Structure formats: structure tokens, C-alpha cells
Amino acid sequence: MQLVLLFGMTFLMARVLVRVGGHILLLRWMTARVGSHPLALCAGVLGVTFAISAFVPNLVTAIAVLPIVKQLVNGLSLPSRDRERFGSVLGIAVIYGANIGGMATLVGSAANGIILVALAQADVPERHLIGFWTWLRFGAPLAFVYALGALGALWLTHRDVFRLELGPVTLPEPPQTADLRRGFGAVAVGIAGCIAGGAFDDLIPTGPRIGRYLDAKTLLEAVLCLAYCLVLMRLRLSGRDEPLLRVQDTWGGIPPRGVAWAGAAVLLAWGLDRAGVISATLRLVERLVPTTDSPDVPLYVLVPVAIIASELFSNTATALTLWALTFALASAGGWSPFAPIFGIGLAANACFMSPIATPATGMVFGGLRELSLKSLVLAGLLVDVIGGVLIVLACRFWIPWVLGLP
Numbered sequence: 423m424q425l426v427l428l429f430g431m432t433f434l435m436a437r438v439l440v441r442v443g444g445h446i447l448l449l450r451w452m453t454a455r456v457g458s459h460p461l462a463l464c465a466g467v468l469g470v471t472f473a474i475s476a477f478v479p480n481l482v483t484a485i486a487v488l489p490i491v492k493q494l495v496n497g498l499s500l501p502s503r504d505r506e507r508f509g510s511v512l513g514i515a516v517i518y519g520a521n522i523g524g525m526a527t528l529v530g531s532a533a534n535g536i537i538l539v540a541l542a543q544a545d546v547p548e549r550h551l552i553g554f555w556t557w558l559r560f561g562a563p564l565a566f567v568y569a570l571g572a573l574g575a576l577w578l579t580h581r582d583v584f585r586l587e588l589g590p591v592t593l594p595e596p597p598q599t600a601d602l603r604r605g606f607g608a609v610a611v612g613i614a615g616c617i618a619g620g621a622f623d624d625l626i627p628t629g630p631r632i633g634r635y636l637d638a639k640t641l642l643e644a645v646l647c648l649a650y651c652l653v654l655m656r657l658r659l660s661g662r663d664e665p666l667l668r669v670q671d672t673w674g675g676i677p678p679r680g681v682a683w684a685g686a687a688v689l690l691a692w693g694l695d696r697a698g699v700i701s702a703t704l705r706l707v708e709r710l711v712p713t714t715d716s717p718d719v720p721l722y723v724l725v726p727v728a729i730i731a732s733e734l735f736s737n738t739a740t741a742l743t744l745w746a747l748t749f750a751l752a753s754a755g756g757w758s759p760f761a762p763i764f765g766i767g768l769a770a771n772a773c774f775m776s777p778i779a780t781p782a783t784g785m786v787f788g789g790l791r792e793l794s795l796k797s798l799v800l801a802g803l804l805v806d807v808i809g810g811v812l813i814v815l816a817c818r819f820w821i822p823w824v825l826g827l828p
Contacts, residue, residue: 431647432478435609436486437671438654442605443597445489450593453494458588460508464515465573467491471519472569476526476562477613480771480782483520485676488789491516495792499589507583509792511576514801516790518572520782521771526565528557536738537767540745541760548760551825560824564816568809572774575804580797600660608654608666615646679788686778715755720748720762721817726810728769733779733806737770760827765817772809775802 439445452470456462470490475483495509524531528538534557541549577584657666714720724744731740744766752759773779777787777798787793822828 431612431615431650432482433485434651434654434667435612436478436482438605438608438667439486440489441667441671442601442659444602444605444609445486446493446594446597447602449490449493450596452490453591453593458591460511460584460586460588461577463494463588464511464576464584467494467512468515468519468569468573471516472523472526472565475520475523476530476565478530480520480524480531480780481785483523484516484782484785484789487516487520488786491790493594494591495790497592497594499592500586504586506792506794507580508586508588509790510794510797511580511583513786513790513793514576514798515573517774517783517786517798518569518576518805520786521774521780522565522569522572524565524771525568525768526558526562528552528554528561530561531771533737533741533767533771534561536741537764540741540763540767544749544759544763546758546760546763548758548825548827551827556825560816560821564812564820568772568812571808571812572805575808576801579801579804598660604657604659604666608657612650615650676789679791681785682788685781686784714751715757717752717755717757717759717761718818720751721765722814724748724762725765725769725814725817728766729773729806729810732770732773733776737773737780741766741770761817761822764821765813768813768817769810772806772813773802774805774809775799 448470452466453463456466467487467490471483471487474486478486491509491512495505495512498505498508500508524534528534538549538552541552651667654667655665658664659666724747728740728744731744745763748759748762748766752762771780774783775798777784777795787795787798
């Protein structure tokens, strides 16, 4: 429930920014600093998406950044074929930034919270070492290096696109300053609340349960979220008798094709899970992982398996199935499952070849018609390999070192 509230608040923040023209301001700011060089523009789009996704769920980030990319593609002085090729590269950059940026902080992705829940349910002692600030210490450098590797893979697989001469970029007129101040002020308050909630979540007592799925703390968060929504609808735009956020703004401008692809990703994963295809496939993995007295072999084997399986199936179902296998191996071998569990959780979101791998990827793929499936698969294969290597190294050496583990 707490993850749903986080998603809802950040979604409203993203829609407020579009309502006041914040995406246009961000586009003008970015192009003024990086110029019109193809690689610089691509790095700028990836960097902006990465920064937003570090504090906002990746699907909401994708919805927020799509208008920026569409405005940028429409403003390019290129022939239609070259515009499509460069638009495809920009769309892939959004996918990389949205998914990789979520690894940087504890609140950047719902998957991060699920990792901690899995560790807590298995009573893994290392779980108590991880909070908002400790995750930031190991997550931000890992995500930054991963983003650089993804950008390098994109350049390596699309060097012909990065040789294009873009020429001047036509940009929309800047929005009204007063509206921007109101919008950014409201968003800043919401972001601060989300960060504070993630940072001090463990310090707030859960309280008595209210029904099967609700407790006092979650109810308090729901009340605060509702109050935030009411404030957004009470604030007025400058010079117009209109609220800062209208009901129709919650869906206006969101591409139906993107919603369809994101929904297809969820429905396909649900169908395969219900049919038992995922469980049957992953049971075969058990025969590949021997019982051992060290977590290293499961880490090296299960991280690549999690990436490959998440390209085809539900990343959540993949992670849960592999976690169950890891707990069984750890119990039999007498070692801590911390590193493999963490590696599987990160790897299940490091899948970039398939438009149905994650809802955020489906949203961008469906929402940006210029995005080519061939380009997505070609670059995604290399990014998957880079991610697998980085995640294994991070879980084996970097994260234990930051947490002070042997």
C-alpha cells in the first residue's frame, strides 16, 4: 500500500509539471547547455530522466519525460527518416534513464522496497543495515556507472545516428513564470515528503492493523496523500481562474498506445504466471545451481538468469521464484542469502531488450512512434551484459564494502 501511495503522489507531481509547462522549461534548459550535438542531446535526455527516476517511480518518470522528447524530436531540422532514427535513440535513452535511475535511491523504484521486504521476511540480518542513506551511498555510484555504460552501448550500436548534423532545434515559447513557481513549489513539497517518508519509514511505528491490508501508519500516509491532492486542486494558475491540477490533467497527453503496451506487459506477465509457464521454466534453473557452501556460485548464475527471464516474463514473478530458490540453497549450504537476493532484485529490473520487460519500457515504446524495436533489441543486448557484470561485481564487492560486511 505504501508503494501505491508513493506512485500516486509522484504521478500527480509529474502531471502538475506538464500542466504548468515545466517540461518545456526543462527542455530549453537542457538544450541551452548541451547544444545540438546528437551525443550531447542523448546524454542530456538520459541524464534528466536518470535524475528524476532516482526519486520518482520509473513508470511515472517515463510519463513525465515523454512530452520533453516529443517536443525535442518535433523541433529537429532533419529529414523525416533521420528524425525517426534519432527519435528512436532518444526513446531508448529515456528507457535506460528511467530504469537505471531507480537503482540510485531507496525510493526510486518499487522493486527496491520489495528487495527489503524479501530480506526482512527471511530474517536476513543484513537487512537492518540498509536505510535511505546507506542505499544512496552504494546505489548512486552503481547507477551512475551503469548509466555511463548504457550510454556507451547506445553510442557503439548507433554510431551512424550520432554522426547526423542536427542543425538548430526549434523550441516552444517558455511558460509563464508565476505558474512555474507555483508548480515547482508544489512538486518540491511532494518530493520532500516522499524522501522523508522513505528515510524515516522505519522510525514510524506501524500501529494497530485496520482490516487485512491496512494499518495505522498506512492510513496516516493515505490521509497525507489526499491532503496533498486537495492542495493541488485548490491552488490557482496565474491570471486564470483554473486550478493547478484538474481532473482531466491526470490523463491528458498520456499516449494511449503507450498505455496499451504498458498494460500488455502487465497482462502478459500475469497470464504466463497464472498458466504456470514462469514457474515451470525457472524450475529448470534449479538443476543448474549446485548446493554449495558459498553464496558466490548462486550469485554468478542467478543474476544472468534473472535478466534473461525478466525479458520474457514478469520481473516480479521471476524475482520471487529465484528468491525462493536462493533461500532454499542458503538454508542447505549454511550461508547468508543477502548478496544473491540483492543481485536478483536489481537484475530483475535490468532488462532492456523487450518492450514488455517493464511497464516503463512499454510506455516509452508505445508512446514514441519513432522508437525502433530493432534498435531497442540491438542496444539492449549489450546493456543487459554490462548490467549483469556490474550487478554481480557490486553485490560481491562494492555493496558489502559500503555496509562493512566481510
